[in-house]
Amino acid sequence: MWYELLERFTSMRMKKDKEKPHAAGQRHSNAAHYEVPTQGTMLHDHPDEYVLELFEQMLVDMNLNEEKQRPLRAKDIVIKREMVSQYLHTSKAGQNQKESSKSAMMYIQELRTEPRDTQLLGCLESLRVSLNNNPVSWVQNFGDEGLVLLLNIMRKIQEERDEYPNMGMKCQHEIVRCLKAFMNNKYGLKAMLTSAEGIPLLVRAINPRVPHMMVDVVKLLSAICILEHPDNLHERVLEAITEEAEKQDNERFQPLLLGMNKPNIALKNGCMQLINALISRGEELDYRIHIRSELLRLGLRDLLTDIRTIENEELRVQLSVFDEQAEDDSDELQARLNDVRIEMEYPSTTREVFQILMNTVKDSKAETHFLSLMQHLLLVRNDYMVRPQYYKLIDECIAQIVLHRNGADPDFKCRNLSLDVEGLIDNMVDKTKVQSSEAKAIELEKKLNAELTARHELQAELKKMEGDYEQRVQELATEKEILGSEKQARESENQTLLGQINTFKEQNWMKGFKRHFFLSTTLFLSLFSPPVVQIGYEDLSEKSFWTKANEDRYENNELFAKLTLAFSSQTKTSKGKNTYIMLRARTVVCVCVLKSSTAACQ
Known part of the structure; x- marks a missing residue:
């Protein structure tokens, strides 16, 4: 339906060259x-x-x-x-073929048990198939009770969306599909429109983050808007959209524009259908201009510029409907304002709008009131925070005075309009300050989180460095212990060597020497002080003693070792004793060298 x-x-406004063929899955054929x-x-x-x-x-x-x-x-x-x-x-x-399938009462009984998650999703999918395939009598058996159960489940899912985000969205989308099948006949459509929660719950299901569900929702709402009904269903839909926007504290048409900004072509088409349905059903020119202007102010113009580049027949039809309706309203407005044309596609600047208003009231009785209005606007308090709130309040008042849904003019006999402006302005200023404070708080919270993150990273790095420091201290302590033990071992070895040296000194080590012991003349000369000047080899004559002595053959390593042990490593001795020992050693060496030299000469 x-x-x-x-x-x-x-x-x-489309020309049809031929009728559409019947779908393969049509429930019933013609006579x-x-x-x-x-x-x-x-x-x-x-x-x-x-x-x-x-x-x-x-x-x-x-x-x-x-x-x-x-x-x-x-x-x-x-x-x-x-x-x-x-x-x-x-x-x-x-x-007979469907005897094995569930009856409407079985679905009602199952929905009464309030199933959750996958069980609920399976029940809803089966119910959707039954609503699509069974005749209207089956839908009537499902009736108002089944509809109430579906709407209750939908409301609970929307209220508990944070607990089951993924499965909840799937179940909610399946409920929308069930409502779509339920409303595809006069009985189901009437039951849905009679329900007080039907339209508000559908409006609440408009979610740009779930494009496939939003496509079905906006198409359902578009169909409801264009129905011929004494209650003006488009006003009910718009009222539900406005109430939901007030709860969410955002612009009422913002979800539709967010949906049109998605890459989903079907979603763009569905949003344009709902926009056209809301605008076209308005009987008053002021209402249509107000809705269209609000959409353009929220950024619809830029979106339409991008959408016009998309090659899609259905989308092109919706754009054509929007443009033609805007053009018709512009023509009607032009006739009302005596040849003053206001371009809807490109709104005028403040200066141009003021000039248009001046032309409309010039040389008329309204000019004095317009002048008074301008003078009162000059009296608005000169405050950065307050002035925008004054103009916002004045804009809302003018919109409520001018845009009457019943098409009747206001009561011009009323001379005094009593409004508690100060209280409203204070509340609006406070709200603006709160919003500014909240924005600053959010920014400070981000900075605090960044500082806390940096602090945690530094603490982790410091803890790691402390652990490395303690490990290094332990390693150094271990090395110190090892060095201490090695030092003790070396000291014990030194004591042993000193004892051996003392023992060896007490022995008569000269007894083992041979009678003839030869020592290098270089060592002999170095024992005397002061040192003599060295004579080069080329300065010696052939008959010199040193050219014939051949003293190197008298070198003996054992002698040098014993002399070293005996005379060069004495400890804890007085200076006189040390001098005596050195002179004695020199005397012994000299005597040995002289004896050896004498023997060699002989």
């Missing part, structure tokens, strides 16, 4: 597709009134619109009897 309305709205049954299956025994009653029930069950029902009602009673007979036959066969 609502699919056809939405399709008709989508196809506005021309019915085959004439045999005589045995006709309702010959029943009166015409009973046949007509069954015929009307058949039309309801087939979910046909008035345009398709009209030619069927014009058929002869005989053809109607045949159609009813075949319908009863096919319905009975279909019922």
